[in-house]
Amino acid sequence: MSDPRLIDRMLETVERNIVPLTEQGVKIGNKVFGAAILRKSDLSLVIAGTNNETANPLWHGEIHTLKLLYEMPRAARPKPAECLFLSTHEPCSMCLSAITWAGYDNFTYLFSHEDSRDSFSIPHDLRILKQVFTLDAGGYAKTNEYWSCFDLMNLIAACNEGVQAGFTARVDALKRSYAEMSDIYQANKGDNEIPLK
Numbered sequence: 001m002s003d004p005r006l007i008d009r010m011l012e013t014v015e016r017n018i019v020p021l022t023e024q025g026v027k028i029g030n031k032v033f034g035a036a037i038l039r040k041s042d043l044s045l046v047i048a049g050t051n052n053e054t055a056n057p058l059w060h061g062e063i064h065t066l067k068l069l070y071e072m073p074r075a076a077r078p079k080p081a082e083c084l085f086l087s088t089h090e091p092c093s094m095c096l097s098a099i100t101w102a103g104y105d106n107f108t109y110l111f112s113h114e115d116s117r118d119s120f121s122i123p124h125d126l127r128i129l130k131q132v133f134t135l136d137a138g139g140y141a142k143t144n145e146y147w148s149c150f151d152l153m154n155l156i157a158a159c160n161e162g163v164q165a166g167f168t169a170r171v172d173a174l175k176r177s178y179a180e181m182s183d184i185y186q187a188n189k190g191d192n193e194i195p196l197k
C-alpha cells in the first residue's frame with residue numbers, strides 16, 4: 001500500500017473528486033467527511049461522495065457514497081473485492097460496520113479519529129467507541145478477518161524522502177482546505193437538525 005502511485009492517486013481523488021463535493025455540502029449544513037471508491041486494477045474512480053446528514057443523519061460520507069454506488073446501474077458497479085475504499089476521515093463505528101457489511105477488504109483514511117476530535121471538533125467517533133463499545137482510541141482491530149485498514153499518513157511516512165516531501169505539501173494544502181470547510185460547518189451547525197453535531 002506504500003506504492004507512491006497509489007498514494008498519489010488517493011490524494012488526487014480527495015483533491016479533485018471529494019473536496020469539490022464537500023465544499024458544496026458544508027454550504028447546506030453538512031459535515032466535512034467524504035469518501036470514494038477506486039478500482040484496484042487501474043485506480044480509476046468508481047464514485048465519490050460526501051456527508052449528507054442534513055437529509056438523513058445516517059448519510060455519513062462513507063454510507064452516502066455506498067448509497068450512491070447502489071443507485072448506479074449494476075453493470076457499472078465493480079465488485080467490492082475489486083475496489084479500494086477511501087475515506088477522508090477514519091470511519092466511525094457505524095461506517096466501520098457499513099464498510100464491513102458492504103464487502104470491502106480494505107479502507108484507507110487521511111485524518112484520524114483524534115484529528116476529527118481535535119482539529120474538526122467532532123468528538124463523536126471516539127466517544128461512541130468508548131461509550132457503546134468500551135474501546136479506547138485505537139482499540140478496534142485495524143486488521144481482522146474482514147479487512148485491513150491503512151492510515152494514509154503512515155503510508156506516506158513509509159515512502160522514500162524524495163516523494164515524501166511532495167505528498168506532505170499536498171496533505172498540508174488539504175489540511176488548510178478542510179480547516180476552511182470545517183469553519184463553515186461549525187459556524188452554521190446551530191441551524192441544522194443533525195442529532196450529533
Ligand SMILES: [Zn+2]
Binds near residue numbers: 096
Ligand atoms: Zn460514519
